[in-house]
Amino acid sequence: MDNVTTDQAAIRPIDAPSAVVRRSPATALSARGEPFMWALGAALTIGIVMVIGFLLFVFWNGLVTFIPKPVAVVTLRSGAMVAGEPTRPELYRLSPDAIKALPPAEAAKVAVNGGYGHRTLYRIGNYDLYNEDFRWVSDHDVDKIDYPEEMVFIERLEWGVFVGRIRSVKIGDRDLANPTPKDPALVAAHKEARARWQTIRRIERDLIGRVNHDLEVLRLDVRRAEIKHGPASTQAEKARLAEAAQIPSLKSEYDRLTGEAVRLNSIAQLNTVTLADVTGKEKVLPLSSLVRFYPANNLSFFDKVSIYLSRWGEFLSAEPREANTEGGVLPAIFGTVAMTLLMVLVVAPMGVITALYLREYAKQGRLVSIVRISVNNLAGVPSIVYGVFGLGFFAYGIGAHIDDLFFPERLPAPTFGTGGILWSALTLALLTVPVVIVATEEALSAVPRSMREGSLACGASKWQTIKNIVLPRAMPGIMTGIILAMARGAGEVAPLMLVGVVKLAPTLPFDGYFPFVHLERSFMHLGFHIYDVGFQSRNSEAGKPMVFVTTCLLIAVITFLNLAAIVIRSRLKRQFAGNQF
Amino acid sequence: MSEVVDAPVKPAFEPASLHPMRGEDGEIIQIRQFNLWYGASQALFDNNFSIERGLVTALIGPSGCGKSTLLRCFNRMNDLIDNLRVTGKIVLDNADIFAPNIDVIALRKRMGMVFQKPNPFPMSIYENVVYPLRIDGVRSKSRLDETCERALKDAGLWDEAKDRLESSALGLSGGQQQRLCIARAIAGDPEVLLLDEPCSALDPIATAKIEELIDELRGKYTVIIVTHNMQQAVRVSDNTAFMYLGRLIEYGDTNTVFENPQRPRTHDYVTGRFG
Numbered sequence: 110m111d112n113v114t115t116d117q118a119a120i121r122p123i124d125a126p127s128a129v130v131r132r133s134p135a136t137a138l139s140a141r142g143e144p145f146m147w148a149l150g151a152a153l154t155i156g157i158v159m160v161i162g163f164l165l166f167v168f169w170n171g172l173v174t175f176i177p178k179p180v181a182v183v184t185l186r187s188g189a190m191v192a193g194e195p196t197r198p199e200l201y202r203l204s205p206d207a208i209k210a211l212p213p214a215e216a217a218k219v220a221v222n223g224g225y226g227h228r229t230l231y232r233i234g235n236y237d238l239y240n241e242d243f244r245w246v247s248d249h250d251v252d253k254i255d256y257p258e259e260m261v262f263i264e265r266l267e268w269g270v271f272v273g274r275i276r277s278v279k280i281g282d283r284d285l286a287n288p289t290p291k292d293p294a295l296v297a298a299h300k301e302a303r304a305r306w307q308t309i310r311r312i313e314r315d316l317i318g319r320v321n322h323d324l325e326v327l328r329l330d331v332r333r334a335e336i337k338h339g340p341a342s343t344q345a346e347k348a349r350l351a352e353a354a355q356i357p358s359l360k361s362e363y364d365r366l367t368g369e370a371v372r373l374n375s376i377a378q379l380n381t382v383t384l385a386d387v388t389g390k391e392k393v394l395p396l397s398s399l400v401r402f403y404p405a406n407n408l409s410f411f412d413k414v415s416i417y418l419s420r421w422g423e424f425l426s427a428e429p430r431e432a433n434t435e436g437g438v439l440p441a442i443f444g445t446v447a448m449t450l451l452m453v454l455v456v457a458p459m460g461v462i463t464a465l466y467l468r469e470y471a472k473q474g475r476l477v478s479i480v481r482i483s484v485n486n487l488a489g490v491p492s493i494v495y496g497v498f499g500l501g502f503f504a505y506g507i508g509a510h511i512d513d514l515f516f517p518e519r520l521p522a523p524t525f526g527t528g529g530i531l532w533s534a535l536t537l538a539l540l541t542v543p544v545v546i547v548a549t550e551e552a553l554s555a556v557p558r559s560m561r562e563g564s565l566a567c568g569a570s571k572w573q574t575i576k577n578i579v580l581p582r583a584m585p586g587i588m589t590g591i592i593l594a595m596a597r598g599a600g601e602v603a604p605l606m607l608v609g610v611v612k613l614a615p616t617l618p619f620d621g622y623f624p625f626v627h628l629e630r631s632f633m634h635l636g637f638h639i640y641d642v643g644f645q646s647r648n649s650e651a652g653k654p655m656v657f658v659t660t661c662l663l664i665a666v667i668t669f670l671n672l673a674a675i676v677i678r679s680r681l682k683r684q685f686a687g688n689q690f
Numbered sequence: 691m692s693e694v695v696d697a698p699v700k701p702a703f704e705p706a707s708l709h710p711m712r713g714e715d716g717e718i719i720q721i722r723q724f725n726l727w728y729g730a731s732q733a734l735f736d737n738n739f740s741i742e743r744g745l746v747t748a749l750i751g752p753s754g755c756g757k758s759t760l761l762r763c764f765n766r767m768n769d770l771i772d773n774l775r776v777t778g779k780i781v782l783d784n785a786d787i788f789a790p791n792i793d794v795i796a797l798r799k800r801m802g803m804v805f806q807k808p809n810p811f812p813m814s815i816y817e818n819v820v821y822p823l824r825i826d827g828v829r830s831k832s833r834l835d836e837t838c839e840r841a842l843k844d845a846g847l848w849d850e851a852k853d854r855l856e857s858s859a860l861g862l863s864g865g866q867q868q869r870l871c872i873a874r875a876i877a878g879d880p881e882v883l884l885l886d887e888p889c890s891a892l893d894p895i896a897t898a899k900i901e902e903l904i905d906e907l908r909g910k911y912t913v914i915i916v917t918h919n920m921q922q923a924v925r926v927s928d929n930t931a932f933m934y935l936g937r938l939i940e941y942g943d944t945n946t947v948f949e950n951p952q953r954p955r956t957h958d959y960v961t962g963r964f965g
């Protein structure tokens with residue numbers, strides 16, 4: 110080698126670098142593989158930063174939404190007044206006419222900014238008065254901004270929030286003029302009015318609902334007997350007699366309950382509150398229709414914390430109102446969790462049994478390979494396709510037959526013949542079963558051969574070996590598959606929109622009416638709720654903060670479900686981890 | 691157990707000598723013209739010999755000569771392998787264990803097996819030992835306890851394990867694990883113990899313990915031990931079979947095979963000239 114180099118150097122000018130001796134730095138680097146390491150490190154960092162940034166963004170926005178904000182009263186140069194929570198500022202391009210209308214000082218500012226000006230979005234509420242919830246106010250039109258202490262922020266049952274002042278309150282025949290929001294008489298009256306409202310709701314929903322349910326059961330009994338034995342049969346006659354015997358008592362119960370509700374309602378009408386917006390426009394409301402009110406510019410830290418917590422409390426424990434943009438999401442939490450658990454109940458045995466057959470019993474050959482590849486490919490089918498399949502196969506296919514066989518008396522109203530929580534769980538189980546199958550197969554094949562041989566040599570049958578040795582040993586791996594399936598299933602929305610998720614489900618899938626579990630019912634889901642609140646509501650601006658809160662919650666629910674599964678898995682794992690050195 | 695061997699098949703060669711205990715209990719396993727193929731490649735050629743009841747028989751030979759293959763035929767562990775084919779017979783109690791109507795599970799219950807690497811199950815020591823009874827559906831606590839104690843005592847592990855029966859078997863040392871596997875193998879009350887290089891993963895002290903144990907098991911069980919360690923074969927076995935390239939080269943009393951081998955190849959092997 111040396112010789113060669115020397116020879117070459119001899120015939121070349123002395124300062125020419127020898128290609129043989131000197132490697133270029135690039136070659137050296139790539140030979141050592143360092144650029145790849147840097148690239149890998151950079152990719153990893155970018156990935157982690159993106160994930161953490163995303164989570165921080167969602168959680169930050171979700172967590173600040175419920176903090177009570179001050180209410181600004183903006184006096185414009187024109188003399189008009191706007192009151193509301195400042196939501197966010199923005200740069201915007203002013204039209205030439207608008208610039209002309211500005212005073213010279215403001216126009217100069219806009220000119221400096223190249224024709225752009227600042228404006229602020231205020232949440233003004235009072236939709237019933239203004240026909241809008243939010244209004245942009247150009248900073249260049251503002252004369253002054255105040256934060257008057259008497260401004261009150263009111264959450265109502267209808268028409269969204271109200272921003273203004275409390276003029277007067279009528280409690281029975283007593284009048285309070287210009288009460289502060291913390292006036293003990295007002296607070297007590299409000300509490301009582303809310304309690305009365307709850308009672309009315311309970312009567313209307315639960316008690317009258319039960320009477321209606323009983324009436325419906327009787328009607329269905331008659332219908333069933335008529336379909337089964339013919340309208341003229343003795344059975345049908347008997348059912349009709351039973352119905353006739355019960356109807357009077359149910360009717361009188363119904364009348365008594367409605368009477369009670371009417372009475373309470375008339376009392377409620379006696380307790381009213383007169384509100385005025387910032388311009389003095391008045392609005393009279395029953396006291397019971399106020400959910401929460403507070404002096405937005407006169408809150409101690411403790412007040413703020415308690416409002417914040419009470420909003421979270423309502424969000425987590427109440428039903429939605431105002432087209433889902435306000436109130437709580439309890440039915441959606443419940444629906445998400447129930448559907449996911451139901452899906453796991455279906456997908457776990459289905460996936461494990463399939464994998465057991467494929468790995469342990471089927472003769473390994475071309476057919477099994479094809480099945481295995483197909484299963485893997487199933488995981489790549491777009492989820493909406495599963496939705497279409499679920500609707501067509503489960504709801505319209507199997508469900509319609511179930512209706513024909515078991516619920517003919519309810520037709521034409523479908524029972525199982527339409528979307529529901531059961532069909533949703535089954536559809537998602539189909540969607541996620543490849544994950545479980547693949548994980549289980551892997552876990553099964555990772556069980557050491559020596560374990561199986563040990564068991565077989567003891568005289569255990571194949572099934573005993575699988576049951577006693579292989580499955581317990583593979584369980585952590587199987588749980589991993591189930592966790593992945595659960596994570597995938599709980600976050601899936603598209604297929605559910607076809608097979609059972611609705612914007613507002615009047616009843617939960619579990620209640621006090623026989624048979625207590627109603628898997629045919631449609632349900633609410635946090636994922637769909639996000640879509641609905643954010644993009645389908647009257648005013649997407651009002652829904653936007655709720656999108657973040659609900660997203661936070663969805664992530665929290667899925668994390669919780671996964672953590673629970675991970676805890677179970679680590680328990681299982683500990684069992685197999687020997688302290689062998 | 692149906693197929694009765696009609697006439698004793700004449701062995702391919704007359705054993706040079708067999709252990710003095712021979713004849714008292716007779717033969718338990720007879721291997722007759724036994725050939726075995728893994729797919730197209732033949733691993734065992736025309737094997738003919740008999741294992742004697744109550745004695746320790748060692749299978750020796752260079753690596754890959756088919757010792758494990760033969761051992762695994764006795765309890766049909768080879769059934770797990772696809773494309774395995776056999777001809778000839780292995781006869782246990784007058785029945786060919788490869789006959790189609792043989793109950794493999796019952797056969798395996800008569801044969802305890804211990805493998806090269808200790809393979810305790812990821813359960814407690816107690817559950818490991820009583821596993822053969824559990825799969826038989828034995829519920830009686832007293833019977834399980836009694837079996838556990840007997841098997842652990844037989845395997846020489848009782849003193850070390852009696853205070854930690856409920857702790858995981860994976861926490862035992864390698865040698866203890868192997869003795870646990872022996873306890874598990876004898877808990878099911880087998881007649882034959884098949885040991886496939888049981889000491890190859892163990893240190894010398896653990897090996898000595900296992901050898902002692904095999905010595906104590908002599909008489910209670912028929913032991914067939916595969917070993918690549920010739921000193922071990924000399925120490926523990928009564929009879930020795932020397933195999934080479936799938937064929938049985940020499941079979942007889944251990945002392946004779948080692949001190950006065952009849953075949954030159956056996957001589958070369960036991961004197962360490964190859965293998």
Ligand SMILES: Nc1ncnc2c1ncn2[C@@H]1O[C@H](COP(=O)(O)OP(=O)(O)O)[C@@H](O)[C@H]1O
Nearest residue numbers: 728733751752753754755756757758759760771
């Ligand atoms: N499962 C198998 N498939 C194919 N060939 C095998 C298999 N097991 C063992 N063999 C072959 O059979 C021969 C004997 O192997 P084995 O009985 O394990 O030898 P030993 O235990 O004497 O070292 C070897 O040549 C080995 O390659």
Ligand SMILES: [Mg+2]
Nearest residue numbers: 757758759887
């Ligand atoms: Mg071997």
